[in-house]
Amino acid sequence: MHVPDGFLDAPTSVATGVVAAVGVGIALRKAGRELDDRTAPMAGLVAAFVFAGQMINFPVGAGTSGHLLGGALAAVLVGPWTATLCVSVVLLVQGLFMADGGITALGTNIVLMGMVGVWVGWLVFRAARMVLPKVLGMVPVAAAVGALVSVPVAAAAFTLLFAIGGTVPVETSTVFAAMVGWHTLIGIGEAIVTGLVVAAVVAARPDLVYGARDLIEARVLEIRGAAS
């Protein structure tokens, strides 16, 4: 979903740039609390994994493709503030070195993938965790649900920006239907990849998964309670 230079006009790009700068600024202040000495190395590795995952375009039919956005995945593994930083670093490297995503559109891309994608993924994950059974096995399921929803919502957010500052007059409803339709399909791929990767990390070391912390803490308390 990398927006190139030119899709959005200058005022809109400046505005998203300001929103992205404020969002990343807050994330820089908050991310430290999501990581401890044991989990800190996860952040760099998750960012690297998201970069790699974004290179794998999977076909979604009719000559189009999609790839992992990674917002929900990163949020569940290392926490939403850290995830915003992870995705922003990925977008920065892609924009500067891979010519993927515009430089004037960097703010737009951080807003869409690093903020909307991450936070919608995280909040839907949290909501899904509340209704699902409180067991570790449900963490990947909830992550997949968050991932599934995050992609079409980010696509809808792009449509909103395009309606405000698109450089070509195209009917908003046409763009909305096409963006959300295709990105719902891409969201299914996002859900599968996110679910599988979270399941693998939860199976290996659930104590290092940010989105499973409450379950681990509850388990430790139970063991302590039983021992006393």
Place this chain on the structure above:
Amino acid sequence: MSRKQLFAAMLVAALLIAGVGSFYASSHPDGLEYVADKTGFGDSADDPKTSGSPFADYGTAGVDDARLSGGVAGVAGVLLVLLVMSGVVFAVRRRGREPATADSDG
């Protein structure tokens, strides 16, 4: 699995996906590109300002073999992202431990 084993596995997975797996990725336009072309705003995209970068478009300048060119760019990207994000985390956590700059908003 030890923590170090998990970290190593994640790094190896990322390097293999970017360095080897990416060759097999679909080359169809992604969702946004496709929608832009179909609904009529695809041509408003400017040429990338960084297309002169040695790894532009996930290829390596001067390497003709497509598999190697993409693989080197992928590995370089993974390591660059790992380095930058680890640096950000180091800075964020070090700043957070200094009592003078500690904030009290919860």
